[in-house]
Amino acid sequence: MGDSVCISRATSATSATTVASRHSAFVRVTHWITTLCFIALLVSGIEVVISHPRFYWGETGSVLTQPLFKLPIPSSRALVPTGYGYVLPDQNGWSRALHFQAAWVLVLTGLLYLISGFFTGHLRKNLLPGKADLSWRVLSTAIADHLRFKRPSEAEAWSYNVLQRLAYLFVIFVLFPLVIWTGLAMSLAFVSAFPATVTLLGGQQSARTIHFFVSLSLVLFLLVHIVMVWFAGFRSRMRAMITGRAGTDKEPT
Amino acid sequence: MSDLSRRKLIWTGLAAAAGVTGLGVAARIAQKYGLVPPDHGGIYGLGETLTYASQRLLTRHSLAREFSRSQISKRPVPNEMPPLNEAFKHLQAGGFADWRLSVDGMVARPGTFSLAQLKSYPSRSQITQLACEEGWSYIAEWTGVALSHILELVGIQPQARYVVYFSIDPDWWESIDMADALHPQTFIAYGLNGDELPVGNGGPLRLRLPRQLGYKSVKFITHMTVTDSLKGFGKGLGSAAPEAGYAWYAGI
Numbered sequence: 001m002g003d004s005v006c007i008s009r010a011t012s013a014t015s016a017t018t019v020a021s022r023h024s025a026f027v028r029v030t031h032w033i034t035t036l037c038f039i040a041l042l043v044s045g046i047e048v049v050i051s052h053p054r055f056y057w058g059e060t061g062s063v064l065t066q067p068l069f070k071l072p073i074p075s076s077r078a079l080v081p082t083g084y085g086y087v088l089p090d091q092n093g094w095s096r097a098l099h100f101q102a103a104w105v106l107v108l109t110g111l112l113y114l115i116s117g118f119f120t121g122h123l124r125k126n127l128l129p130g131k132a133d134l135s136w137r138v139l140s141t142a143i144a145d146h147l148r149f150k151r152p153s154e155a156e157a158w159s160y161n162v163l164q165r166l167a168y169l170f171v172i173f174v175l176f177p178l179v180i181w182t183g184l185a186m187s188l189a190f191v192s193a194f195p196a197t198v199t200l201l202g203g204q205q206s207a208r209t210i211h212f213f214v215s216l217s218l219v220l221f222l223l224v225h226i227v228m229v230w231f232a233g234f235r236s237r238m239r240a241m242i243t244g245r246a247g248t249d250k251e252p253t
Numbered sequence: 254m255s256d257l258s259r260r261k262l263i264w265t266g267l268a269a270a271a272g273v274t275g276l277g278v279a280a281r282i283a284q285k286y287g288l289v290p291p292d293h294g295g296i297y298g299l300g301e302t303l304t305y306a307s308q309r310l311l312t313r314h315s316l317a318r319e320f321s322r323s324q325i326s327k328r329p330v331p332n333e334m335p336p337l338n339e340a341f342k343h344l345q346a347g348g349f350a351d352w353r354l355s356v357d358g359m360v361a362r363p364g365t366f367s368l369a370q371l372k373s374y375p376s377r378s379q380i381t382q383l384a385c386e387e388g389w390s391y392i393a394e395w396t397g398v399a400l401s402h403i404l405e406l407v408g409i410q411p412q413a414r415y416v417v418y419f420s421i422d423p424d425w426w427e428s429i430d431m432a433d434a435l436h437p438q439t440f441i442a443y444g445l446n447g448d449e450l451p452v453g454n455g456g457p458l459r460l461r462l463p464r465q466l467g468y469k470s471v472k473f474i475t476h477m478t479v480t481d482s483l484k485g486f487g488k489g490l491g492s493a494a495p496e497a498g499y500a501w502y503a504g505i
Contacts, residue, residue: 048388049388051386051387051388052385052387052388052389054388054389059320059324059382059390059392060324060326060382060389060390060391060392061389061390062326062328062330062389062390062391063330063389064326064327064328064330064391065326065327065328077387079332079387080387092386092387092499093497093498093499094297094498096386096499096500097297097300097301097498097499097500098297098300100297100300100301100304100500100505101297101299101300101301102300103300104299104300104303104304184505186384186505187308187504187505188317188382188384188463188464188465188466188504188505189308189311189312189315189464189465189504189505190308190311190312190504190505191318192312192315192316192317192318192464193311193312193315195318198318204382204384204390205390208388
């Protein structure tokens, strides 16, 4: 048992067999709910963009105005001039419904994660970098190691390295809040109650454009995340996030 | 089984039971206060309900953003529409002189209004944004009579909960709750940017609902019904939108 105890100290790695838990049950459950929601948001978000693959800046924008940029893809609506001779099937109905439902589940899961992470010390112990780690020496070594695709040390099976911590904190406290904010800023009803949420961004179409770029950043994070997990040992890292067990057994190559 | 895990099991069970009971109570309260949308069934019902309930609580009286005259879009999008039917063409040939809006249902004095009559009532204007679910938007000045004014004329009964409104295009009908129906910015619009409302933007008569997406602002409206239940309309999901896979509530 003991799955609620999260051991993050590197010292335990030496004596660890498979008894201690790498990730608490709460972290594991919220991680995979977030994963599912993110995939649903990504697929449905792409479908919604296909209905109007043009982006603008300011309050308004339409096929009758100059776009900031266009995506070179066909559209699901005949009204949009894409240069393609065909129109894709319209998937906006279920896409919008799935997008908002997944957003609700993700936001509520995220809130639970933050509350629990604060009170269990998960955020402080596992994500906040130690003072010593924030020196330029440590950081530059970590960056150099990553650039050389150096395999992580044994200790890292038990604790996040400093770049990992910074990346996760950035995703949790910058990218996710931004994507939620810009999403809400597109809601006509929401901004009627909180107009500053959209005017601060420069308008509804600006909110849509920023939403697109923050989403791209999140996708970029996901890709790097998967590549890093792959380098660190896909099976052991996946096992740690699914079962909580982080053995020291060697990855079969 | 250790003491720790048994205690954990009991607590998990209690928490789950409390959670289920809590959800049941929440559903009852939501139903009572009109926080459950008519399309709450189905796999996306949870999301639709959370969105409608939270936005209804936050935005019951809030006003849609209004813009300055200089922010009006140069070209209000007359988006594509199916070829309008014979009935429409006939009325259009007569300069819409015979266009009528009938209002019935749970009202004391059902009535039929001509365009001239509607224009004789206190006119209001708003410079608001029309946003489409596709992602585009424009700002225009809409002129019309407040829906609340018409509802006052016909005298809605206290048990009324929704207003259902129909386009001359039989496939397009929508409904709104009383919070939106009585909202000061909900118009029966007949003017755009100081002119008659063009056919491309829904003329001669369009419902204008600036706190929801464009598809709720039904074009070419001819008929309205005040009701306490949406069960008898179409498939009972509230409007044509959910039957086509779209949300009944389009505040987001």
